[in-house]
Amino acid sequence: MAGSRYELNKELAQMLKGGVIMDVTTPEQAKIAEEAGACAVMALERIPADIRAAGGVSRMSDPKMIKGIQEAVSIPVMAKCRIGHFAEAQILEAIEIDYIDESEVLSPADDVYHIDKTKFKVPFVCGAKDLGEALRRIEEGASMIRTKGEPGTGDVVQAVRHMRKMNQEIARITSMREDELFNTAKELQVSYNLVKYVHENGKLPVVNFAAGGVATPADAALMMQLGAEGVFVGSGIFKSGDPKKRAAAIVKAVTNYQDARMLAELSEDLGEAMVGINEQEIELLMAERGK
Amino acid sequence: MVIGVLALQGAFIEHEKVLKSLGAECFEIRQKKDLERHMDGLVLPGGESTVMGKLMVELDLFENLKEQILNGLPVFGTCAGLILLAQNLSNDTKKYFGTLPVTVKRNAYGRQLGSFSKEEEMKYVGKIPMTFIRAPYIESVRGDVEVLAKVDGNIVAVRYGNQLGISFHPEVTQNSAVHAYFLKMCRQKQNALKTLSGIG
Numbered sequence: 001m002a003g004s005r006y007e008l009n010k011e012l013a014q015m016l017k018g019g020v021i022m023d024v025t026t027p028e029q030a031k032i033a034e035e036a037g038a039c040a041v042m043a044l045e046r047i048p049a050d051i052r053a054a055g056g057v058s059r060m061s062d063p064k065m066i067k068g069i070q071e072a073v074s075i076p077v078m079a080k081c082r083i084g085h086f087a088e089a090q091i092l093e094a095i096e097i098d099y100i101d102e103s104e105v106l107s108p109a110d111d112v113y114h115i116d117k118t119k120f121k122v123p124f125v126c127g128a129k130d131l132g133e134a135l136r137r138i139e140e141g142a143s144m145i146r147t148k149g150e151p152g153t154g155d156v157v158q159a160v161r162h163m164r165k166m167n168q169e170i171a172r173i174t175s176m177r178e179d180e181l182f183n184t185a186k187e188l189q190v191s192y193n194l195v196k197y198v199h200e201n202g203k204l205p206v207v208n209f210a211a212g213g214v215a216t217p218a219d220a221a222l223m224m225q226l227g228a229e230g231v232f233v234g235s236g237i238f239k240s241g242d243p244k245k246r247a248a249a250i251v252k253a254v255t256n257y258q259d260a261r262m263l264a265e266l267s268e269d270l271g272e273a274m275v276g277i278n279e280q281e282i283e284l285l286m287a288e289r290g291k
Numbered sequence: 292m293v294i295g296v297l298a299l300q301g302a303f304i305e306h307e308k309v310l311k312s313l314g315a316e317c318f319e320i321r322q323k324k325d326l327e328r329h330m331d332g333l334v335l336p337g338g339e340s341t342v343m344g345k346l347m348v349e350l351d352l353f354e355n356l357k358e359q360i361l362n363g364l365p366v367f368g369t370c371a372g373l374i375l376l377a378q379n380l381s382n383d384t385k386k387y388f389g390t391l392p393v394t395v396k397r398n399a400y401g402r403q404l405g406s407f408s409k410e411e412e413m414k415y416v417g418k419i420p421m422t423f424i425r426a427p428y429i430e431s432v433r434g435d436v437e438v439l440a441k442v443d444g445n446i447v448a449v450r451y452g453n454q455l456g457i458s459f460h461p462e463v464t465q466n467s468a469v470h471a472y473f474l475k476m477c478r479q480k481q482n483a484l485k486t487l488s489g490i491g
Contacts, residue, residue, distance in 0.1 A: 008406045011302075011424050011463045015337050015370070018300040037346060039300055039339045074383065074397060075339055076425065098403040098425070121404055248349075255299050255346060256321055 006143060009123030012076070012098070013144035013207035016040055016230055020220070020251050021209070023047045023234040025065075027072035033237070036247035040076040040098070042232070043069040048105050048152030049235035049274065052284065057107045060088040063095050070095075078125070083290040084110025086119075093122040099144070100124050102137075104289035105151045105234075114290060117141025127211065129162040129287050131169035132188040134204055136291075139190055145204055147228070148287040149212015152235050154276030156213040156222065158287055163210060163226045174202045212287070215240070215273050217253030217266045224257035241271030292477055295320050295330035297356075299346040301338015301371060305462035309470045310334070323351045332365040332477035335372030337424065337460050340397070343371060344387045353387075360390050365453040365480050367473040370426055373456040381430050391454050392433040399428045399445070399458075413440040413448055416468045421447065421459040428458050453480055 019039025024030040030041050045061040046054065060081045070077045076098035081088035083102055088109070092100050102115055104127050117124040118141035127148035128134035134145045147166070149159030173184060173195060181199055185192040197205050210223035211232035220231045231254055237247045249266040256262045294310050296303045298319035307317040318328055333356065335343070347353040360366050360376075368376045368391075376391040383397050400406065400423060408422045414437075421442060429446035432438060440448035440457070448457040453476060461469040 008408060008422065008424060009403070011422060011460065012403055012406065014302045014305065014463060015339070015424055017302060017304075017338075018298070019339065019342055034341060035345075037342045039342050070402075075341060076403065093404075096402045096404050123403060251342070252346065252349070255350075259322065262322070 005121050006118075006141070009143035010206050012123060013125070016076070016209075017207055018255060019230050020247075020254050021078065021230070021232045022237055022247060023232075024069060024238070027068045029238055029243075030069045030072045030077075032244055033247060034073045034075050036244055037251035038075060038247065039230070040078055041069065041073060042078045042080065042101065042234070044080055047235045047238060048286075049154070049239050050152075051105060052152040052277075059106060060085070060091065063091060066092075066097065067095060080106055081115075082106040083108040084113050084115060086115045089115050089120060089124075093120055097122060102126050102142075102290075104148055104286045108289050114140050125209075127287070127290070128166065129158075130165045131173075131198070132190065133291055134166060134208070135188055135190040135194045135198070138204070138206055139194060142206065144207050144209070146209040146211040146232055149210070149214070150279070150282065151212045151286050152277075153213050153279075153282060154215040154236060154239070154274040155279060156215070156219045157279055159210050159212045159214065159223060160226065162212075162287070163223060163228060166208070167227050170198055170202060170204070173198045214250075215276065216270070217249045217263055220250045220253045221257040221263050224254055230254065236274055239274035241273075246270050246273075292316065292331050292474060292481070293318070293329060294332045294334060294474075294477070295325070295328065296334045297336060297343065297347075297372075299350070300342045301336045302460070302462060303334070303336040303338075306334045306336050306369075306470075309462050309467050310474070313467055313471055313474055315474055320352065321350075323355075326352060326355050330364070331481050332367065332473065333359070334473075335366065335368040335375050336462070337370035337372065340371040340374040340387070341385070344375060344385065347387070357388050357390065360388060360454065363453050363480065365455075365473065365477045367455045367470075369457055369460055369462065370424065373429075373458055374427055376454055376456050378433075391449070391451050391456050392436055393446075393449060393451075393456065394430045395427045395458075396430050397427050398425055400426055409442060411440060411442050413469065415439065416472050419461065419466050419468050420464045421461075422463055423447075423459050426458045429456070
């Protein structure tokens with residue numbers, strides 16, 4: 001279906017590849033992110049680390065705050081809505097957001113159903129921790145996927161786990177006999193056509209970014225080498241000692257993720273990284289939201 | 292035919308796939324040492340011009356590439372790539388190579404909801420699907436710039452010497468006619484060089 005809205009939305013994600021999407025909470029931060037080389041920004045009231053610290057219910061950001069960020073930068077602006085909260089998504093579409101993140105970082109509004117994203121003109125990105133989740137979100141109309149990772153922790157271990165899991169499952173499907181695909185579709189609870197696409201192409205039908213816990217240029221390079229097509233950095237930048245420098249270094253690390261010498265230079269003198277929370281210390285596992 | 296593809300950010304792999312399907316050899320330009328290779332043509336892909344523009348300078352690619360473009364290296368810029376080539380941007384103070392005497396309007400169709408696809412005629416290429424993603428268009432051209440395509444009255448494709456600038460994304464469609472046209476430009480330049488040096 002060339003030229004359809006869904007195709008155009010998948011294609012916008014293609015244009016973001018090889019780039020870094022940064023969480024920002026103010027127009028000033030958005031400008032810093034743009035100048036540091038972000039290919040898009042995620043506008044939200046509180047970055048995941050603060051959401052985690054504050055606790056309570058977290059919701060879509062104030063549209064006025066999002067509009068302020070839209071006016072401040074020329075790059076695409078994304079914003080988050082709660083899982084299943086299609087009214088929040090409608091509001092974000094009304095203010096012409098470039099991409100909606102139906103995100104487990106916010107408190108889920110529905111513990112059964114995700115948003116029917118096919119009903120929207122505006123594109124959606126969704127988190128996934130394995131292939132089944134990714135394909136179910138795509139089935140619902142997501143035009144971009146990211147790993148869930150564990151947001152706001154500064155710990156990359158879950159993003160690594162999710163990316164590896166997804167790639168292992170893709171490799172398994174690629175090497176299957178065709179008559180085995182029907183059962184896989186049943187197991188993953190997705191349509192046969194999506195499984196067949198993965199079997200034939202060895203990849204998801206949409207762009208796949210890494211997200212959750214990326215805090216250093218080395219983290220970003222690790223995710224790119226594991227097969228991510230780009231990186232979301234949430235708390236990692238504006239929770240660090242020198243956001244401007246760290247942001248620019250992560251951008252360059254994503255472009256030259258295979259050049260260890262350059263990565264060494266980029267990792268020098270970045271100031272303090274965000275304070276991380278280890279996996280065992282986490283009380284709230286956001287990645288378990290929305291399956 | 293060897294084509295260098297600027298691979299700092301954006302949809303560069305899509306260009307490589309189309310060019311390879313047409314028999315060209317491609318290599319990615321990510322850092323300075325990549326420029327030691329000879330190229331018969333250069334592709335500036337779609338993506339974010341702010342990101343590519345900044346990285347080109349910081350990775351020390353900018354002057355070298357600009358010089359090659361000024362010396363007649365065939366170059367093909369799509370969307371963000373067109374912005375990198377433009378001499379002026381009407382709604383931005385930034386300027387990158389500035390080798391193509393046109394004025395370009397960034398995000399001219401608005402945000403993602405303004406993105407669209409349409410079949411239109413392009414001179415020397417024919418009727419092709421044109422996909423516009425948060426696209427710019429060309430507001431005005433100067434000197435010997437040849438307008439190759441217009442959509443709804445706005446200029447979306449131009450040629451100036453060996454520079455081809457378009458505001459849409461042929462690399463995401465199944466149609467490779469624009470890339471074939473660019474490779475023809477590269478071949479003509481190659482032949483001209485051969486004649487000049489007496490090899491051909």
